[in-house]
Amino acid sequence: xxxxxxxxxxxxxxxxxxxxxxxxxxxxxxxxxxxxxxxxxxxxxxxxxxxxxxxxxxxxxxxxxxxxxxxxxxxxxxxxxxxxxxxxxxxxxxxxxxxxxxxxxxxxxxxxxxxxxxxxxxxxxxxxxxxxxxxxxxxxxxxxxxxxxxxxxxxxxxxxxxxxxxxxxxxxxxxxxxxxxxxxxxxxxxxxxxxxxxxxxxxxxxxxxxxxxxxxxxxxxxxxxxxxxxxxxxxxxxxxxxxxxxxxxxxxxxxxxxxxxxxxxx
Numbered sequence: 001x002x003x004x005x006x007x008x009x010x011x012x013x014x015x016x017x018x019x020x021x022x023x024x025x026x027x028x029x030x031x032x033x034x035x036x037x038x039x040x041x042x043x044x045x046x047x048x049x050x051x052x053x054x055x056x057x058x059x060x061x062x063x064x065x066x067x068x069x070x071x072x073x074x075x076x077x078x079x080x081x082x083x084x085x086x087x088x089x090x091x092x093x094x095x096x097x098x099x100x101x102x103x104x105x106x107x108x109x110x111x112x113x114x115x116x117x118x119x120x121x122x123x124x125x126x127x128x129x130x131x132x133x134x135x136x137x138x139x140x141x142x143x144x145x146x147x148x149x150x151x152x153x154x155x156x157x158x159x160x161x162x163x164x165x166x167x168x169x170x171x172x173x174x175x176x177x178x179x180x181x182x183x184x185x186x187x188x189x190x191x192x193x194x195x196x197x198x199x200x201x202x203x204x205x206x207x208x209x210x211x212x213x214x215x216x217x218x219x220x221x222x223x224x225x226x227x228x229x230x231x232x233x234x235x236x237x238x239x240x241x242x243x244x245x246x247x248x249x250x251x252x253x254x255x256x257x258x259x260x261x262x263x264x265x266x
Contacts, residue, residue, distance in 0.1 A: 033265045035080040035231055039096055041259025043072040043239070047104035047133060050250030055108050055129040055171060057203040065106040065131060072101040072134075078261040080233070083144075090147040092154075094222075094233075096261075097140050100162065102253050106131035110173070126177040133207060135167035135245060137214060145222055154222040156237065159215065164245070167210045171202040209248030217242055218257070233261040 052064035076098025083091040110127040143158025175181050175198040182197035192201035220237030237259075241252035 032082050032085045034082070035263035035265045037078055037230075037261055037263030039074065039076050039078040039098060039259050039261035041074040041235075041257055043074060043100065043102065043255040043257045045070055045072055045102050045104055045253055045255040047102075048252050048254070049246075051248065053106065053131075053133070053169070053249060055131075055173075055202075057171065063108050063129075065108050065129065067133075068105040068107055070103045070105045070132070072103050072255070073099075074101075074257060074259055075099050078233070078263055080231070080261075080263055088147075088149050092145045092147075094143045094145055094156065094158070095140070096143075098138075100137045100139055101134065102137070102255065103132060103134040104253075106133060106171075110176075112177075123178060125175070125181060127173055127175050129171070129202075130174055131169070131171045133167075133169050133251070135207065135210070136165045137162035138165060139163070139214075139216070141216075141218075143218070147224075152224045154224060156218075156220045156222050156235065158219075159217045159242075160239075162214045162216065164210060164212055164214060167207040167245075168204065169207045170204050173200045173202055174198065207246050207249075207251070209246045211243070211245060211247060213243070214245055215242040216240065220257070228265075230262065230264045233263065235259050235261070 046069050047067050049067065053067070054060060054062040054064055056062045076096050079095045081093040081095070083093055106129075108129040110129060112124050112126045139160045139162030141158060141160035143156045145154040145156045147154045173183075174195070175183060183193060183200050185191075185193060185197070188200065192204070193199065194201070216239050218237045218239045220235055223234045225232050235257070237257045239253075239255045239257055241254055243252070245251045245253060
């Protein structure tokens with residue numbers, strides 16, 4: 001879903017580029033005007049933890065998950081404030097109030113175990129542990145933008161303070177082989193099963209030791225196109241987590257963020 005959203009953003013940027021260049025080529029036309037609008041985009045997250053997450057909850061002699069990259073989303077309001085009226089190397093302030101969803105996939109290969117089928121023949125079962133860790137944040141993210149000469153390009157440097165609204169740590173066990181095997185529901189009557197009984201939810205709940213506030217620093221490159229009434233600002237930023245999201249796991253998140261802001265001049 002997020003890949004489709006990223007492709008939609010790219011198509012929107014191409015269309016906006018054609019529109020903007022059809023009217024104004026020089027971004028200095030609107031250099032001294034405040035603008036406001038909406039921003040949306042995708043994040044490509046990398047989670048790091050100092051304490052590994054086990055495949056089953058509680059104190060158990062269990063293997064640890066391997067943490068994998070995954071995608072998230074960004075949606076919010078963007079405010080652009082010019083700080084200089086210079087036609088070359090202009091300064092501006094970009095302030096975003098946005099909802100950010102961060103997600104990482106968890107994986108661990110299971111064991112291949114022999115058992116007897118209904119005909120008394122030895123067959124093998126193979127399962128794997130899967131899961132995910134995710135949280136949603138509302139953040140305020142100001143950034144200073146420095147235009148590169150008279151080009152539409154700018155470099156950005158900023159930070160954000162976010163409030164974590166919700167989080168989830170999901171652990172599941174999936175049956176891989178044999179292809180027609182399912183979990184016996186009497187094994188865990190209170191557990192949640194899905195995928196026609198081939199998947200079992202081991203635990204689902206908030207991330208252990210989740211904090212309420214998080215801080216992020218970021219730097220990136222912005223591409224700005226304008227006409228008389230509006231502008232489109234596409235950005236590629238690298239987000240670096242300054243604080244732990246979870247004190248239990250020492251969990252931090254870094255991400256590449258691809259976003260497009262569409263703003264009208266006030």
